[in-house]
Amino acid sequence: xRVFVVETDGAGGMIHxxxxxxxxxxxxxxxxxxxxxxxxxxxxxxxxxxxQPLLRLWPNIExxxxxxxxxxxxxxxxxxxxRRGWRALRFAxxxxxxxxxxxxxxxxxxxxGVIRFPFQEVFLRRLRRGGLYLAQVCHEYEFRESRxxxxxxxxxxxxxxxxxxxxxxxxxxxxxxxxFLGLYPVAPERTHLIPHGxxxxxxxxxxxxxxxxxxxxxxxxxxxxxxxxxLRPSKGLPDLIEAYALALAEVDAYLVxxxxxxxxxxxxxxxxxxxQLGIADRVVVDARYLALEEIGPLLRTATVAVLPYRNAxxxxxxxxxxxxxxxxxxxxxxxxxxAVEDGVTGLLVPPADPPALARALVxxxxxxxxxxxxxxxxxxxxxxxxxxxxxxGAILDVYRRERGQA
Numbered sequence: 001x002r003v004f005v006v007e008t009d010g011a012g013g014m015i016h017x018x019x020x021x022x023x024x025x026x027x028x029x030x031x032x033x034x035x036x037x038x039x040x041x042x043x044x045x046x047x048x049x050x051x052q053p054l055l056r057l058w059p060n061i062e063x064x065x066x067x068x069x070x071x072x073x074x075x076x077x078x079x080x081x082x083r084r085g086w087r088a089l090r091f092a093x094x095x096x097x098x099x100x101x102x103x104x105x106x107x108x109x110x111x112x113g114v115i116r117f118p119f120q121e122v123f124l125r126r127l128r129r130g131g132l133y134l135a136q137v138c139h140e141y142e143f144r145e146s147r148x149x150x151x152x153x154x155x156x157x158x159x160x161x162x163x164x165x166x167x168x169x170x171x172x173x174x175x176x177x178x179x180f181l182g183l184y185p186v187a188p189e190r191t192h193l194i195p196h197g198x199x200x201x202x203x204x205x206x207x208x209x210x211x212x213x214x215x216x217x218x219x220x221x222x223x224x225x226x227x228x229x230x231l232r233p234s235k236g237l238p239d240l241i242e243a244y245a246l247a248l249a250e251v252d253a254y255l256v257x258x259x260x261x262x263x264x265x266x267x268x269x270x271x272x273x274x275x276q277l278g279i280a281d282r283v284v285v286d287a288r289y290l291a292l293e294e295i296g297p298l299l300r301t302a303t304v305a306v307l308p309y310r311n312a313x314x315x316x317x318x319x320x321x322x323x324x325x326x327x328x329x330x331x332x333x334x335x336x337x338x339a340v341e342d343g344v345t346g347l348l349v350p351p352a353d354p355p356a357l358a359r360a361l362v363x364x365x366x367x368x369x370x371x372x373x374x375x376x377x378x379x380x381x382x383x384x385x386x387x388x389x390x391x392x393g394a395i396l397d398v399y400r401r402e403r404g405q406a
Contacts, residue, residue: 001399002107003030006098008091010037010053011061011289012260013229013316014113014139020201021137022049024392033107035098041292045205054101055094058087061260061289092119099123103130109399111135112166118158124165133403135168137194137395141180144234144311145263160184168398170194172314173335192398194391196339198382199319207296216256216284218301223253223365226302226326228295229317231261231287236308236331236351237270243308243357245277253365255279258286258298299324303371304364309333310351322382327374329360345378 003025007018018034019042026032032049039059040051102110103126110132128134141163143155163169163184169191171177177191213220225247227240237257244255261267267287274283290298299305305321307330314335321328328346330336342348347363349356364371 001030003109004033004107005111006035007113009060010039011041024388028392028396095123099126109133114140118155121162128165134166136166137170172196173338176313176335194394195386196314197388197391198386199323202295203323206292208293210297211300212297218254223303225304225306226256227306228258231259231265232263233265234311236310239354240308241273243354245279246358247361250362251365254282256284260289261287302326322378325375325379327371
C-alpha cells in the first residue's frame with residue numbers, strides 16, 4: 001500500500017509527529033512518502049520512508065522579533081496582516097502544485113494533517129473527484145486563535161465543507177470526536193480514535209544530556225515549573241503566571257516559559273505581567289523556537305511540566321514531558337483528561353482557574369519524591385499506551401479494510 005503523508009510544516013510539532021508516524025507506518029508494511037516543505041528540519045535523522053520536500057513555502061519557524069515600543073509594535077502587527085494575505089495566495093499556489101502532483105502519482109491513500117485554511121476545500125474536492133482516497137489525522141479542527149468573532153464564525157462555516165472530503169478522520173479522544181461531529185457534517189462511521197503517539201524521538205535521537213539551569217540562571221536545588229511549546233493565546237499563559245505568583249507564597253521555586261510566540265502573543269507581554277506581579281526575578285521567558293537538541297536539557301531542568309490550556313484537543317508537549325519522566329499539570333480541556341491520569345501521571349485542574357492551578361503547583365513543587373513517582377508513571381504510559389506501533393497498525397487496518405486490501 002502506497003501512503004502519502006502531507007505535512008506542510010517543515011519544522012515544529014506537526015513534522016515531529018509526522019516523522020514518527022511515517023516511521024511506524026513503514027514498519028507496519030506500507031510504502032510511505034512524506035510530502036512536506038523544502039524547509040524540512042529532520043533530514044539528518046534516519047529514515048525508513050521517502051521524503052518529498054515539494055512545497056515551496058516560507059519557513060514556518062522564523063527568528064523571533066526583538067522587543068519593540070508601541071508604535072513599532074503596531075507597525076509590526078500591520079505588517080503581519082499584509083504578509084498573511086500574501087502568504088495565503090502563495091499557499092494556494094503550492095496546493096495547486098500539490099494537487100497536480102498527487103493526481104499524477106496516484107497513491108492508494110493521501111493522509112493530511114492540520115487544515116489551516118478553509119479554501120483548501122477546493123483542492124480536496126478536486127483530489128476526491130480524481131478518485132483519490134483522502135484521510136486526515138485531525139489534530140486541530142477549530143479556529144481557536146482567531147481574535148475576530150465574525151472571522152472565526154465565517155471560517156467555521158466554510159470549514160463545514162472541508163471535512164466531508166475525507167473518507168477517514170482520526171481523532172485523539174472521544175471528547176474530541178463528539179465535538180467534531182457536533183461541528184461538521186461527517187458520518188460517525190468515518191471517524192476513528194487513535195491516541196497521540198509518544199515523543200521518544202527526543203531522548204532517543206537528539207538528546208545531548210545536561211540541563212539549562214546555568215543558562216537560565218537557576219539555582220541547582222530549587223524546583224522548576226516549566227511551560228514549553230507554542231506561545232499562543234489559547235494556551236492560558238496569563239493564568240499560569242498568576243497561579244505561579246500565588247504558589248510562591250508557599251513554595252520556593254522558579255517558572256520557565258519556553259517556546260515560539262505566535263498569533264500576536266509576545267514574550268514581552270508575559271514578562272510585563274510577571275513584572276507587575278512582582279515576580280520577574282523568578283520567571284524566565286525564552287520566547288524562541290528551541291532546537292531539537294535543546295528539548296532534553298530543557299525537560300531535565302523541570303520538576304513538573306504545566307499545560308494551562310484554555311482550550312485544546314491533544315498535546316505533543318504532554319508526550320514530550322512523559323518521555324523525559326516529568327509529571328504534568330494540565331487543564332480539563334479536550335482530550336487532556338484522557339492523557340493525564342489524575343494523581344498518577346500528573347494532576348488535572350479546571351481551565352482559567354489560577355487558584356486551582358496554584359494548589360497543584362504547590363503540591364508537586366513542594367514534594368519532589370511525588371513528582372518523580374508521577375513522572376515515572378508517565379514515562380511508563382508513554383512506552384505502553386502511546387506506542388507508535390499499535391497506532392500505525394490501527395490506521396493501516398482502516399485503510400486496508402476500506403481499500404479492499406484486508
